[in-house]
Amino acid sequence: MSKIRILETNKSLLANAQNIFNRILEMQTEADGQIRDIKAIEAKILDIEKIKNEKARAEKEEQQRAEEEAKRLAEQEAKAAEEKAALQKAAITDVKEETETPEPAEAAEAHKAAPQKKTEQPARPAAREPQQQQQRAPQGRRPEAKEKPIPQKQETKEAPKKQERGDAKPVKKFANTNAKPGGFEHGKKTKKQLEEERMKRPKIKERVFNIDDDDFPKGSRKRHKKQQQPKMVIEPIRIEKAVITEETISVKLFSEKIGKPVSEILKKLLLLGMMSTINSQIDFDTATLVAGEFGIELEQKIEKTAEDILVEEAPDTEEQLQKRPPIVTIMGHVDHGKTSLLDKIRQSKVTEGEAGGITQHIGAYQVELNGEKITFIDTPGHEAFTAMRARGAQVTDIAIIVVAADDGIMPQTVEAINHAKSADVPIIVAVNKIDRPNANIQKIMQELTEHDLLPEEWGGETIVVPVSAKTGEGIDKLLEMILLVAEVQELKANPDRLAKGTIVEAQLDKGRGPVATVLVETGTLRTGDTIIAGTAYGRVRAMVDDLGQTVNEALPSQPVEVIGFSEVPVAGDILHAAPADKLSKQVAEERKDRQKAEMLKKMSKVSLDDLFSQIAEGQIKDLNIVIKADVQGSVEAVRQSLEKLSNEEVRVRAIHCGVGAITETDVMLASAANAIIIGFNVRPDNMAQAAAEREKVDIRLYRIIYKAIEDITAAMKGMLEPEFEELVIGHAEVRQTFKVSAVGTIAGCYVTDGMIRRNAQARLLRDNVVIYEGALSSLKRFKDDAKEVAQGYECGLSLERFDDIKEGDVVECFEMHEIAR
Numbered sequence: 040m041s042k043i044r045i046l047e048t049n050k051s052l053l054a055n056a057q058n059i060f061n062r063i064l065e066m067q068t069e070a071d072g073q074i075r076d077i078k079a080i081e082a083k084i085l086d087i088e089k090i091k092n093e094k095a096r097a098e099k100e101e102q103q104r105a106e107e108e109a110k111r112l113a114e115q116e117a118k119a120a121e122e123k124a125a126l127q128k129a130a131i132t133d134v135k136e137e138t139e140t141p142e143p144a145e146a147a148e149a150h151k152a153a154p155q156k157k158t159e160q161p162a163r164p165a166a167r168e169p170q171q172q173q174q175r176a177p178q179g180r181r182p183e184a185k186e187k188p189i190p191q192k193q194e195t196k197e198a199p200k201k202q203e204r205g206d207a208k209p210v211k212k213f214a215n216t217n218a219k220p221g222g223f224e225h226g227k228k229t230k231k232q233l234e235e236e237r238m239k240r241p242k243i244k245e246r247v248f249n250i251d252d253d254d255f256p257k258g259s260r261k262r263h264k265k266q267q268q269p270k271m272v273i274e275p276i277r278i279e280k281a282v283i284t285e286e287t288i289s290v291k292l293f294s295e296k297i298g299k300p301v302s303e304i305l306k307k308l309l310l311l312g313m314m315s316t317i318n319s320q321i322d323f324d325t326a327t328l329v330a331g332e333f334g335i336e337l338e339q340k341i342e343k344t345a346e347d348i349l350v351e352e353a354p355d356t357e358e359q360l361q362k363r364p365p366i367v368t369i370m371g372h373v374d375h376g377k378t379s380l381l382d383k384i385r386q387s388k389v390t391e392g393e394a395g396g397i398t399q400h401i402g403a404y405q406v407e408l409n410g411e412k413i414t415f416i417d418t419p420g421h422e423a424f425t426a427m428r429a430r431g432a433q434v435t436d437i438a439i440i441v442v443a444a445d446d447g448i449m450p451q452t453v454e455a456i457n458h459a460k461s462a463d464v465p466i467i468v469a470v471n472k473i474d475r476p477n478a479n480i481q482k483i484m485q486e487l488t489e490h491d492l493l494p495e496e497w498g499g500e501t502i503v504v505p506v507s508a509k510t511g512e513g514i515d516k517l518l519e520m521i522l523l524v525a526e527v528q529e530l531k532a533n534p535d536r537l538a539k540g541t542i543v544e545a546q547l548d549k550g551r552g553p554v555a556t557v558l559v560e561t562g563t564l565r566t567g568d569t570i571i572a573g574t575a576y577g578r579v580r581a582m583v584d585d586l587g588q589t590v591n592e593a594l595p596s597q598p599v600e601v602i603g604f605s606e607v608p609v610a611g612d613i614l615h616a617a618p619a620d621k622l623s624k625q626v627a628e629e630r631k632d633r634q635k636a637e638m639l640k641k642m643s644k645v646s647l648d649d650l651f652s653q654i655a656e657g658q659i660k661d662l663n664i665v666i667k668a669d670v671q672g673s674v675e676a677v678r679q680s681l682e683k684l685s686n687e688e689v690r691v692r693a694i695h696c697g698v699g700a701i702t703e704t705d706v707m708l709a710s711a712a713n714a715i716i717i718g719f720n721v722r723p724d725n726m727a728q729a730a731a732e733r734e735k736v737d738i739r740l741y742r743i744i745y746k747a748i749e750d751i752t753a754a755m756k757g758m759l760e761p762e763f764e765e766l767v768i769g770h771a772e773v774r775q776t777f778k779v780s781a782v783g784t785i786a787g788c789y790v791t792d793g794m795i796r797r798n799a800q801a802r803l804l805r806d807n808v809v810i811y812e813g814a815l816s817s818l819k820r821f822k823d824d825a826k827e828v829a830q831g832y833e834c835g836l837s838l839e840r841f842d843d844i845k846e847g848d849v850v851e852c853f854e855m856h857e858i859a860r
């Protein structure tokens with residue numbers, strides 16, 4: 040029992056011991072953890088202490104550095120203060136001087152600042168700035184610091200003052216001045232320092248501006264602007280006088296010149312009875328009236344254009360003028376031998392004389408007789424002559440009218456005579472083909488008298504030379520006569536000046552570019568000369584004469600082919616050698632502009648519609664007319680009736696009269712002479728119609744003489760009232776005629792253009808001469824009546840009460856349209 044008890048007791052003791060042991064183990068673990076914590080804390084404490092120490096050391100170092108820097112700067116400031124004192128002394132002297140003679144802007148600034156800093160002279164600080172910076176640089180300040188003049192400025196000025204007062208702050212303040220140029224190195228400053236600097240900044244700024252006001256008058260843009268603003272008081276500009284530099288001015292430009300709105304100007308123009316737009320051109324008088332309405336005085340000072348400078352020429356003195364060869368044109372009726380004559384003259388006088396010379400057809404050539412030269416224009420006929428005249432050029436000195444001795448004076452002979460007369464060119468008549476058996480010189484002379492050309496032989500003034508282009512007979516006599524007439528004309532030119540001439544022919548050569556034959560009128564044209572003709576300009580690159588030889592200069596009346604134009608000039612254009620390259624280009628540009636303006640204005644030649652206004656404006660003194668009629672009797676009747684209309688203001692002058700259709704030549708003549716064409720029972724042919732449109736020549740067609748007289752009279756009085764305008768709607772060619780007993784003649788026709796309308800009016804033309812005018816009595820397509828037949832179709836028609844229709848006649852169909860005037 041006791042053993043069991045003992046065992047039980049032991050067991051409980053063992054359990055207790057086990058518990059105690061476990062507890063001890065737990066406590067041990069706990070103690071270990073605490074020890075670790077303590078160690079960690081200790082380590083932390085150690086770290087903290089280490090940091091503390093480091094911090095303290097850093098602060099100490101910082102303190103030392105700051106003190107060193109402060110000491111250095113203090114020395115520096117002291118030095119600066121000394122310098123400043125010296126400079127201030129100098130400034131006092133300068134200001135005194137400036138008060139006596141103030142500088143404009145800077146002096147004004149200096150005066151403004153005078154109450155506070157009277158002794159400071161504005162330009163000085165800026166001037167001494169680099170000097171101060173140079174001094175500072177070796178003392179540790181970074182070079183970039185130069186770009187920050189403001190803090191330095193302030194330091195220089197403030198430090199000495201504060202030191203005087205025994206203020207310790209400057210030492211701290213300058214402790215960090217070795218900072219970056221951007222300002223301050225925050226990481227190395229104490230909080231207090233940073234705070235101080237932040238507080239300082241506005242003050243610095245304030246002071247800087249104060250300093251600026253006094254010391255840097257040009258430095259502060261802000262201030263500069265502020266000062267200028269009050270001066271910019273915008274007052275309305277009142278124009279009292281304007282100057283116009285051209286003949287006319289556009290409304291837009293005028294508005295700019297007088298400073299008035301376009302709308303106001305247009306209103307004033309309307310009140311003056313002128314409907315205008317912003318682009319309308321107004322003349323000086325109108326502009327003056329309008330300007331007057333606004334109380335503005337207008338002056339016209341026409342500026343010299345490049346063209347004026349180009350054509351400006353000093354008159355030649357008698358001594359400078361030298362004899363020049365005459366320039367001759369050969370005109371006459373077709374097949375009367377113009378070309379043959381020109382060829383014969385050339386052959387006999389050039390080719391034979393010039394060994395190996397190959398004649399070149401350049402539009403004109405020269406021959407020599409008894410040491411004297413004669414220039415012939417190589418283009419026979421009056422086409423070239425009129426084309427040139429139409430462009431304002433008159434190159435011809437003498438006109439040779441060729442008349443075939445076996446034929447007589449023909450329509451083109453008359454035209455040629457009239458062309459020459461209209462141009463006031465002396466005429467020599469060459470009666471050609473005298474080798475022919477049926478040649479009748481006397482008959483020709485008789486006919487000449489009918490055209491106011493009385494031969495010398497008969498006591499008149501017209502030289503008549505019988506020639507044969509075939510045999511060469513009379514050629515020398517003809518040339519002699521030319522020289523004689525030239526002698527009387529006293530043809531002279533000054534070769535010692537810049538050349539002026541006329542383009543006789545021009546074309547684009549594949550290899551050489553634009554090539555033009557120039558007939559020098561006066562001066563000498565040389566290789567290398569700057570030239571202008573029409574809108575073509577350039578430099579003479581090379582010149583070739585009529586014998587194909589390269590020449591370096593061309594004298595008066597000498598024809599030469601010129602290479603070097605910018606574009607192909609037009610025959611009839613006047614050529615000028617310009618004194619400068621630039622000028623010729625300017626003239627070309629001016630001309631192009633003028634051409635454009637003229638195109639816009641659609642300036643037509645004289646027309647009956649505006650005849651009165653042109654008479655009123657004094658532009659017309661002679662009303663030139665070309666009369667074409669179906670028969671000679673009508674021509675004369677129309678001419679006499681119209682010429683009788685002449686009054687004190689206008690003389691009606693028939694410059695050319697002829698029988699037959701109106702031709703292109705008539706139109707060219709009318710264009711050259713600024714004439715109106717009166718057609719009496721005749722019509723213009725297609726070429727003439729096109730030319731008239733192109734040249735803006737007014738063609739008036741009449742059937743009754745008194746209507747023509749009425750129109751011209753009314754036009755001269757400004758009362759022309761053509762209520763109707765004729766509109767041609769088509770033409771049909773008569774291919775066959777049939778006689779139908781009850782109806783009369785039926786014409787089988789082919790409509791060549793437009794259309795034939797049953798109800799329209801019709802006219803029958805035979806060789807472009809009107810032989811009937813009335814109405815259609817029938818119009819059929821096959822067997823059916825037709826209202827109208829269009830171009831390209833055949834038709835049958837008959838004319839009212841007219842049967843004399845023949846094959847080849849033309850039926851012209853037209854309608855009358857009322858036109859508003």
Ligand SMILES: Nc1nc2c(ncn2[C@@H]2O[C@H](COP(=O)(O)OP(=O)(O)OP(=O)(O)O)[C@@H](O)[C@H]2O)c(=O)[nH]1
Binds near residue numbers: 372379419472475
């Ligand atoms: N017998 C003779 N025939 C001539 C004379 N002159 C010209 N002919 C001939 O007349 C014809 C016409 O001569 P052209 O020189 O072509 O006449 P044109 O006036 O120039 O003619 P277009 O150029 O058509 O205007 C030619 O067959 C010539 O051979 C001459 O003096 N005598």
